Amino acid sequence: xxxxxxxxxKANIKLSEQIYHLLKRDIIECVYEPGQTLQESAxxxxxxxxxxxxxxxxxxLKAEGLIQIVPHxxxxxxxFSPSLIQDLFELRLxxxxxxxxxxxxxxxxxxxxxxxxxxxxxxxxxxxxxxxxIPQIVWNSIEFHTLIASMTxxxxxxxxxxxxxxxxxxxxxxxxxxxxxTFGFNAVHYQIFEALRERDAEKVQKLMEEDxxxxxxxxxxxx
Numbered sequence: 269x270x271x272x273x274x275x276x277x278k279a280n281i282k283l284s285e286q287i288y289h290l291l292k293r294d295i296i297e298c299v300y301e302p303g304q305t306l307q308e309s310a311x312x313x314x315x316x317x318x319x320x321x322x323x324x325x326x327x328x329l330k331a332e333g334l335i336q337i338v339p340h341x342x343x344x345x346x347x348f349s350p351s352l353i354q355d356l357f358e359l360r361l362x363x364x365x366x367x368x369x370x371x372x373x374x375x376x377x378x379x380x381x382x383x384x385x386x387x388x389x390x391x392x393x394x395x396x397x398x399x400x401x402i403p404q405i406v407w408n409s410i411e412f413h414t415l416i417a418s419m420t421x422x423x424x425x426x427x428x429x430x431x432x433x434x435x436x437x438x439x440x441x442x443x444x445x446x447x448x449x450t451f452g453f454n455a456v457h458y459q460i461f462e463a464l465r466e467r468d469a470e471k472v473q474k475l476m477e478e479d480x481x482x483x484x485x486x487x488x489x490x491x
Contacts, residue, residue, distance in 0.1 A: 284324035287317050291325055295334050295345055296438045297403045298445070306335070306343035333435050348439050350491065356436045357484045361477065364413065364429060368460065368476040371419035372469040379419045383461055386412050390454050402444045406437045409454050416464075416476075440483070443490045456482065 291311070294300055312322050326343055329335040336344045390408050393401045410433045417429040456479040463471040 283317055283321040287315050287321045288325040288328050290315055292329060292332075292334065292434070295329070296406075296434055296441070298438055298442045300345045301442060302345050302438065303347040304345045306345060308343065332431055334438075346435075348491070350488075353436075353439070353484075353487060353491065356432065357480065357487075359432060360436075360480050363425070363432075364417070364480060365473045365476040367417050367420055367425055367429065368464075369469045369473040370422075371416045372464050372467055372472045374421055375419040375464060375467075379415065380461075380465060383412065383415050383464070386415060387458060387461055390457065394454075402441055405454065406441050406444075409457075410434070410437055412454065412457055416460075419464075439487065439491075443487060447490050 291300075300306060306326070308319075308322060312318065315322075326335050326337060330337050334346055336346050338344065386408060390405070390412070393405050393408060410430065413433055414426055414430045417426040420426070456475055460472060460475045460479065463475055
């Protein structure tokens with residue numbers, strides 16, 4: 269299990285940078301659930317940090333839509349609403365299928381090899397039991413989608429897709445722990461990979477749409 273303590277020994281990495289990554293991971297993995305109050309004193313004690321690194325990290329997480337800062341009330345993990353879920357999936361459906369089409373045209377063997385490594389890791393995690401490996405499986409899914417966006421050669425697009433997944437994937441983790449999906453995580457990823465390898469751009473785009481719609485339907489039936 270990764271440490272939740274920021275280390276002053278990492279002199280080349282600011283404490284605020286460390287706490288940003290640690291707190292972001294714990295929000296995505298639902299150690300802190302949507303809507304939960306982030307008590308500054310408790311969080312600082314957990315990560316062994318001071319006031320300034322906490323405030324700086326929270327400001328960055330607020331900009332990414334993961335934290336809400338309410339004057340005179342404090343810090344809260346950003347909640348979800350049906351309209352926000354709809355908005356996030358609309359964005360994904362507008363961006364990711366077309367990005368996968370472009371990735372199919374621009375991908376190279378090294379990128380395909382990285383994607384294949386991701387799928388091998390996905391298989392390993394599934395063999396270990398999905399219920400026990402939900403956070404790792406979700407991180408694996410984020411990597412899969414980000415790698416495809418990176419295949420376009422557009423770094424702005426890859427960063428946008430990754431941040432979009434970070435906002436949404438914590439909800440997937442929360443729901444999966446309470447109501448595991450019956451269809452199997454990342455089930456369509458293997459088909460997407462094969463279509464990418466065959467350079468079938470139209471098929472890749474349709475499969476990506478299928479993957480996103482499948483996940484959206486499961487989430488909407490669970491909230």
